[in-house]
Amino acid sequence: MGVGTYLALASVLFGIGAVGFLTRRNMLIQLMSIELMLNSVNVVLLAFNRAYPANHDGQVFAFFVIAVAAAEAAVGLAILIAYYRIKKTIDTDDASLLKY
Amino acid sequence: MSLPAATLFVVTAIFAIAGALVTISARRPLRAAIGLLIHIISLAGMFLTLDAQLLAVLQLLVYAGAVVVLFVFVIMLIGPAAEVGPIQGRVASRTLSIAMTVAVALAVSTTVAYFEAPWGAVSDEFGTVEGLGMAIYKQALVPFEVISITLLVAIIGAIAIARSRTE
Numbered sequence: 653m654g655v656g657t658y659l660a661l662a663s664v665l666f667g668i669g670a671v672g673f674l675t676r677r678n679m680l681i682q683l684m685s686i687e688l689m690l691n692s693v694n695v696v697l698l699a700f701n702r703a704y705p706a707n708h709d710g711q712v713f714a715f716f717v718i719a720v721a722a723a724e725a726a727v728g729l730a731i732l733i734a735y736y737r738i739k740k741t742i743d744t745d746d747a748s749l750l751k752y
Numbered sequence: 753m754s755l756p757a758a759t760l761f762v763v764t765a766i767f768a769i770a771g772a773l774v775t776i777s778a779r780r781p782l783r784a785a786i787g788l789l790i791h792i793i794s795l796a797g798m799f800l801t802l803d804a805q806l807l808a809v810l811q812l813l814v815y816a817g818a819v820v821v822l823f824v825f826v827i828m829l830i831g832p833a834a835e836v837g838p839i840q841g842r843v844a845s846r847t848l849s850i851a852m853t854v855a856v857a858l859a860v861s862t863t864v865a866y867f868e869a870p871w872g873a874v875s876d877e878f879g880t881v882e883g884l885g886m887a888i889y890k891q892a893l894v895p896f897e898v899i900s901i902t903l904l905v906a907i908i909g910a911i912a913i914a915r916s917r918t919e
Contacts, residue, residue, distance in 0.1 A: 653753045653761070654871050658802070659864035661765050665772055667857025672776030674849045678836040680781045680827065684788050687819065688772050691795055694807075702802040703869035705878050708887035714807055715888065718814050719899045723906035725819045729826050730910035736830055737916075743836045 658699035665692035679735070679742040683728045690721045753871060757801045764801070767794035781834045785823045792816050804879040 669688030676682055694714045701710025732742060739746050753761070767790055774787030792815040799808035827834045839846065877883035888896055 653758050654867075655869040656865045656867040657761070659867055660861040661768070663857055663861040663864060665768060667853055667861075668769070668772040668776060670853045670857070671850055672772075674853060675839075675846055676776065677839055678781060678834075680823065680834060681776065681778075681784050684775050684784055684823065687788060687815070688775060688791065691792065691815075694811075695795065695798065698799060698802040698804045698807065700869075702804070702874070703871060705803070705872075705874040707891075708878075708884050709891075711804055711807055711879060711884050712887055712892050714804070715810065715884070716892075716895060716899055718807070718810055719903060722814050722819060723903050725822060726906050726910040727913070729822055730914035732826065733829070733914040736833065741833055741836070742830065 655699050655703045658695055662692040662695040662699070665689075665695070677744050679732050679744050682744065683725065683732070686728070687721060687725065690717060690724075693717060753801070760797060761801045764794040764798040767791075768798065779835065779838075781827045782824070785820055785827060788823070789816055789820045792820065802879075803874050804884075806879060806881050806884045 666689050669685045669692065672685030672688065673682050676685070694717055697710040697714045697717070701708065701714075735747065736742055738749075771787045771789070771791030771794060775784045775791060778784040778787060792811060796808045796811040796816070799805075799811060875883075
């Protein structure tokens with residue numbers, strides 16, 4: 653048990669998030685998958701900071717990642733609402749206005 | 753790592769992976785949101801094993817308190833349309849994308865699992881409000897102010913995008 657365990661867990665969680673983002677068509681689930689990936693990065697930052705605790709650099713980075721993830725969720729859900737107004741669905745396969 | 757910390761890590765890791773799997777596999781978005789909530793709460797517990805007390809609290813406040821609630825509000829706002837049916841066809845490309853992602857994740861995780869680093873004792877103020885707060889205000893004051901502007905811009909942008917345009 654050490655840093656390696658945390659890193660392995662974080663890469664597994666990132667993989668789960670990536671699979672969810674790539675294979676689901678529901679835009680809500682895709683936004684949640686992005687949150688999963690951002691969270692797994694936080695685990696890596698905190699694990700390395702715990703291994704080298706001379707300063708707080710990793711935790712400061714994780715703090716900023718949390719703030720940016722909150723902003724991303726707000727803007728992403730606003731885009732989802734706007735998209736739902738136009739298309740009456742949140743299926744990403746129907747997002748074809750800019751396709752042709 | 754002490755035994756209680758290792759036990760907490762194993763329990764939170766199991767719940768984090770289970771919550772993530774529920775999130776990406778649930779048909780109903782509300783169940784996915786609950787899976788995300790379980791994932792986030794277990795990660796907050798895991799942050800405690802990494803001596804990041806302030807970030808564990810922030811994780812609960814920002815993610816469980818704000819982001820998941822925002823997701824649930826949007827699910828309730830959209831109603832039945834929030835549920836999208838299963839994907840028809842394109843079995844080959846979907847299988848290939850899943851297989852490639854799983855292969856990369858497995859390769860990376862089995863490689864980094866052998867990484868060794870010192871796991872010594874930390875000072876009393878490591879990860880607390882005092883320690884992390886001093887680090888943020890001494891080393892990252894300008895990014896801290898910039899991130900507040902970013903959040904303000906995100907709020908304004910979200911309102912501008914999501915508001916109804918019917919005059």
